[in-house]
Amino acid sequence: MAAAITSREQDYSQWYNDLILKGGLADYSAVRGCMVIKPYGFALWENMRDQLDRMFKETGHVNAYFPLFIPKSFLSKEAAHVEGFAKECAVVTHYRLKNDPNGGGVVVDPEAKLEEELIVRPTSETIIWNTYKDWIQSYRDLPILVNQWANVVRWEMRTRLFLRTAEFLWQEGHTAHATAQEAVEETRKMLDVYAQFAEEWMAVPVIKGVKTANERFAGAEDTYCIEALMQDGKALQAGTSHFLGQNFAKAFDVKFSNKENELEYVWATSWGVSTRLIGGLVMAHSDDQGLILPPKIAPLQVVIVPIHKGEEQLNAITEKVNVLMSELKALGVRVKYDNSDNARPGWKFAEHELKGVPVRIAIGGRDLENGTAEVARRDEKTKATLSMDGLAQHIHQLLSDIQQNMFNKAKAYRDSHITKVDTWEEFVEALETKGGFVSAHWDGTAETEEEIKTKTKATIRCIPLNNEQEEGKCVLTGKPSKERVLFALAY
Amino acid sequence: MAAAITSREQDYSQWYNDLILKGGLADYSAVRGCMVIKPYGFALWENMRDQLDRMFKETGHVNAYFPLFIPKSFLSKEAAHVEGFAKECAVVTHYRLKNDPNGGGVVVDPEAKLEEELIVRPTSETIIWNTYKDWIQSYRDLPILVNQWANVVRWEMRTRLFLRTAEFLWQEGHTAHATAQEAVEETRKMLDVYAQFAEEWMAVPVIKGVKTANERFAGAEDTYCIEALMQDGKALQAGTSHFLGQNFAKAFDVKFSNKENELEYVWATSWGVSTRLIGGLVMAHSDDQGLILPPKIAPLQVVIVPIHKGEEQLNAITEKVNVLMSELKALGVRVKYDNSDNARPGWKFAEHELKGVPVRIAIGGRDLENGTAEVARRDEKTKATLSMDGLAQHIHQLLSDIQQNMFNKAKAYRDSHITKVDTWEEFVEALETKGGFVSAHWDGTAETEEEIKTKTKATIRCIPLNNEQEEGKCVLTGKPSKERVLFALAY
Numbered sequence: 001m002a003a004a005i006t007s008r009e010q011d012y013s014q015w016y017n018d019l020i021l022k023g024g025l026a027d028y029s030a031v032r033g034c035m036v037i038k039p040y041g042f043a044l045w046e047n048m049r050d051q052l053d054r055m056f057k058e059t060g061h062v063n064a065y066f067p068l069f070i071p072k073s074f075l076s077k078e079a080a081h082v083e084g085f086a087k088e089c090a091v092v093t094h095y096r097l098k099n100d101p102n103g104g105g106v107v108v109d110p111e112a113k114l115e116e117e118l119i120v121r122p123t124s125e126t127i128i129w130n131t132y133k134d135w136i137q138s139y140r141d142l143p144i145l146v147n148q149w150a151n152v153v154r155w156e157m158r159t160r161l162f163l164r165t166a167e168f169l170w171q172e173g174h175t176a177h178a179t180a181q182e183a184v185e186e187t188r189k190m191l192d193v194y195a196q197f198a199e200e201w202m203a204v205p206v207i208k209g210v211k212t213a214n215e216r217f218a219g220a221e222d223t224y225c226i227e228a229l230m231q232d233g234k235a236l237q238a239g240t241s242h243f244l245g246q247n248f249a250k251a252f253d254v255k256f257s258n259k260e261n262e263l264e265y266v267w268a269t270s271w272g273v274s275t276r277l278i279g280g281l282v283m284a285h286s287d288d289q290g291l292i293l294p295p296k297i298a299p300l301q302v303v304i305v306p307i308h309k310g311e312e313q314l315n316a317i318t319e320k321v322n323v324l325m326s327e328l329k330a331l332g333v334r335v336k337y338d339n340s341d342n343a344r345p346g347w348k349f350a351e352h353e354l355k356g357v358p359v360r361i362a363i364g365g366r367d368l369e370n371g372t373a374e375v376a377r378r379d380e381k382t383k384a385t386l387s388m389d390g391l392a393q394h395i396h397q398l399l400s401d402i403q404q405n406m407f408n409k410a411k412a413y414r415d416s417h418i419t420k421v422d423t424w425e426e427f428v429e430a431l432e433t434k435g436g437f438v439s440a441h442w443d444g445t446a447e448t449e450e451e452i453k454t455k456t457k458a459t460i461r462c463i464p465l466n467n468e469q470e471e472g473k474c475v476l477t478g479k480p481s482k483e484r485v486l487f488a489l490a491y
Numbered sequence: 492m493a494a495a496i497t498s499r500e501q502d503y504s505q506w507y508n509d510l511i512l513k514g515g516l517a518d519y520s521a522v523r524g525c526m527v528i529k530p531y532g533f534a535l536w537e538n539m540r541d542q543l544d545r546m547f548k549e550t551g552h553v554n555a556y557f558p559l560f561i562p563k564s565f566l567s568k569e570a571a572h573v574e575g576f577a578k579e580c581a582v583v584t585h586y587r588l589k590n591d592p593n594g595g596g597v598v599v600d601p602e603a604k605l606e607e608e609l610i611v612r613p614t615s616e617t618i619i620w621n622t623y624k625d626w627i628q629s630y631r632d633l634p635i636l637v638n639q640w641a642n643v644v645r646w647e648m649r650t651r652l653f654l655r656t657a658e659f660l661w662q663e664g665h666t667a668h669a670t671a672q673e674a675v676e677e678t679r680k681m682l683d684v685y686a687q688f689a690e691e692w693m694a695v696p697v698i699k700g701v702k703t704a705n706e707r708f709a710g711a712e713d714t715y716c717i718e719a720l721m722q723d724g725k726a727l728q729a730g731t732s733h734f735l736g737q738n739f740a741k742a743f744d745v746k747f748s749n750k751e752n753e754l755e756y757v758w759a760t761s762w763g764v765s766t767r768l769i770g771g772l773v774m775a776h777s778d779d780q781g782l783i784l785p786p787k788i789a790p791l792q793v794v795i796v797p798i799h800k801g802e803e804q805l806n807a808i809t810e811k812v813n814v815l816m817s818e819l820k821a822l823g824v825r826v827k828y829d830n831s832d833n834a835r836p837g838w839k840f841a842e843h844e845l846k847g848v849p850v851r852i853a854i855g856g857r858d859l860e861n862g863t864a865e866v867a868r869r870d871e872k873t874k875a876t877l878s879m880d881g882l883a884q885h886i887h888q889l890l891s892d893i894q895q896n897m898f899n900k901a902k903a904y905r906d907s908h909i910t911k912v913d914t915w916e917e918f919v920e921a922l923e924t925k926g927g928f929v930s931a932h933w934d935g936t937a938e939t940e941e942e943i944k945t946k947t948k949a950t951i952r953c954i955p956l957n958n959e960q961e962e963g964k965c966v967l968t969g970k971p972s973k974e975r976v977l978f979a980l981a982y
């Protein structure tokens with residue numbers, strides 16, 4: 001459709017929506033806060049999901065599926081969890097509709113009221129740990145390394161396509177262990193998997209860290225996270241991995257007999273990433289012409305456009321293209337020949353640019369004569385005329401160069417947007433003028449964290465792992481601090 | 492855990508439940524009518540899903556994702572559809588919980604009542620056609636060939652693991668076409684895909700047919716189906732493909748301008764299979780020792796068990812096994828070495844039998860001396876001592892033989908349980924003594940169909956495609972009939 005995109009400069013937020021909607025990733029739906037993931041967006045998600053799934057399986061995990069509904073009483077069993085999740089959620093109260101006796105279509109049958117309301121899962125710790133109670137008796141039953149791909153619902157008041165929707169797709173890993181140490185190792189291992197996926201597949205550099213108590217998952221002892229930086233200088237939490245201690249085991253009475261035949265509570269982790277990643281991907285890389293997708297997860301990696309006068313020339317081009325296509329496919333490249341007669345080449349170029357296809361190849365009459373093709377890369381918007389000899393191999397290499405270049409670019413941007421500050425004035429100025437991560441000393445109290453948030457909207461994104469220990473003074477209170485933490489405005 | 496299985500003879504229903512529960516496929520959950528799909532069952536579903544997904548993509552389909560919730564009013568828009576689906580369903584009426592002022596945990600916040608109730612999708616025609624309205628303007632936008640993998644909820648009163656659960660996983664294809672003919676072709680094409688999948692991958696022979704008006708999907712013009720036969724002589728509908736005519740296009744006002752620039756309503760199909768297939772798979776093949784899984788979709792195809800005295804012998808066996816394992820893996824075989832010290836070989840044999848692993852290889856001291864291994868096939872419960880030379884290649888071939896043998900066996904059983912009858916007495920006797928499909932003349936009226944169902948519980952499973960035309964008289968009413976239809980008791 002090659003529709004006009006609002007520029008980032010003009011309206012960043014509208015730019016983002018334009019990319020999602022006009023790029024064909026998603027649509028609004030008739031249900032408040034829920035979106036439709038369109039085929040192009042879903043193909044992107046499939047590539048991300050399949051790679052994550054491979055990485056989970058390589059690290060010893062298996063998939064399972066647990067019920068969509070959670071009995072209301074389950075949410076109350078873990079004290080912190082209920083505070084975090086039992087508030088804005090979809091509540092099923094009835095199980096039947098009937099014809100309206102007054103002729104107004106169908107109405108809820110008041111006689112079909114559930115004894116106990118069911119909650120559409122906002123996350124599945126409770127229903128899963130209620131199940132694990134039946135699965136775990138002895139240390140021989142441990143560890144349990146289960147993941148679930150599922151839809152979840154959180155009744156968000158302000159929604160954004162992909163970034164914050166009432167329903168979203170995600171995976172949630174839920175593991176059970178015999179020792180705290182093993183559970184902590186699992187938590188860290190999955191954080192590493194997420195970081196590796198974000199950097200190597202999404203080309204998005206991330207900072208690994210741990211959340212402050214304030215920002216912790218409801219029911220966790222420790223929440224680890226990966227934090228990415230968007231082009232408007234805001235941070236985006238791209239994945240979390242929680243060490244849950246024995247909290248859920250205690251709430252659902254899940255014990256195992258250890259090798260000494262003593263009963264102990266089981267140790268837990270949970271970890272998840274969601275379709276929110278797509279929002280982060282879009283904002284990390286795209287430009288005012290449209291999406292820029294990393295080759296490794298792009299639904300389409302290469303598109304070939306013929307530029308011809310008449311059928312005869314088209315046939316000659318198609319002959320060349322068929323050879324190139326089969327060579328590219330043999331190399332595992334996802335390629336499409338866009339030879340539709342519905343649109344002119346210029347329109348097609350704009351459309352593929354909008355959709356972020358990493359490489360575009362155009363072949364015209366001159367190219368036929370010279371044995372060449374014009375190769376354009378989406379990330380740098382550069383073009384080169386190249387020989388058809390060995391072109392497939394060249395393109396294959398180019399895709400890998402683009403992947404690396406996109407990561408390098410995003411990393412250079414991110415690295416240049418981590419600002420060390422030592423005073424409150426510097427702190428505020430960095431946030432207001434430059435954005436990005438602000439590395440500052442903090443006195444370690446929830447009160448100060450809250451006050452900084454109230455004054456500036458900035459939150460502590462994380463305390464980076466392997467953080468340098470450094471004596472300093474809190475930027476707000478001047479109280480002593482032993483390390484810097486990363487503040488940012490965030491999605 | 493090598494637990495005892497109730498025999499089919501003793502209690503068929505309990506036999507089925509034993510296989511599902513003790514075979515590790517699924518568990519009951521804390522939510523009425525919802526089940527937990529355990530890792531082994533989910534791995535089976537993944538193999539089925541992945542193959543179906545490949546077949547959908549090969550036939551030009553793409554995946555997308557639509558909202559879990561459907562506004563209540565949408566269900567009323569298609570008259571037949573509301574009758575079929577708007578009755579037993581999960582209704583979301585509120586979007587918030589709050590702390591009980593009386594201290595009883597959390598309660599529904601009466602102030603957070605939805606203006607319009609949301610239904611958890613029992614099927615997605617309505618929300619999807621409401622979306623297609625925005626996607627379709629011109630014949631150039633057609634066809635739309637979209638599939639969705641999703642969870643759906645139907646509030647069933649009597650549930651059976653996999654066969655009938657309140658929540659289940661499925662795929663639902665929803666396509667939009669410019670002509671009736673193209674939509675009918677799509678409907679038939681997807682029926683063929685289902686039949687091919689059932690026969691070649693699940694080793695379950697199916698009869699392709701069309702449903703009577705009585706048994707049609709609510710909102711369809713024609714419902715095509717594949718029907719399989721279980722070992723207790725009952726039929727199981729294994730997949731359906733619906734020609735929806737213009738019903739949903741009219742209900743949601745979805746028109747396109749054709750090449751002559753005239754507005755027409757769009758033609759629709761929908762088609763689906765679900766986790767119910769797993770129930771059918773289990774009942775089609777298994778025996779009193781446990782599951783028998785077809786190699787093509789079995790999570791594990793080969794298990795190797797060492798039978799050793801002492802560590803030294805185990806090491807010698809393991810050395811041989813490692814070579815065999817890597818050869819098998821190179822051939823794409825899913826293999827596991829069960830060398831755990833927790834259980835004795837006999838216990839392991841029973842466990843793998845229960846789980847339906849197609850091939851078991853045992854290697855003991857004698858085998859080490861002789862350069863042999865004992866190979867047992869699950870389908871025929873036969874054993875053979877074979878040379879280790881070329882064993883991997885042999886196993887690879889054996890898996891394919893087992894796949895074919897399972898299909899042949901199921902087909903021989905099915906074919907011998909299609910009984911042609913011409914009188915009411917024969918009809919009743921065939922149903923009562925032999926079970927299976929009863930091929931009989933029927934006068935074509937819904938009344939007769941209903942009366943036969945009331946008298947015998949048998950329903951018309953389908954009118955087979957390419958049915959022989961044959962003059963005859965209805966088994967119940969004696970009225971004239973032009974073809975036989977297939978009756979059966981059914982799941």
Ligand SMILES: [Zn+2]
Binds near residue numbers: 417
């Ligand atoms: Zn900047």
Ligand SMILES: [Zn+2]
Binds near residue numbers: 908925
């Ligand atoms: Zn029989």
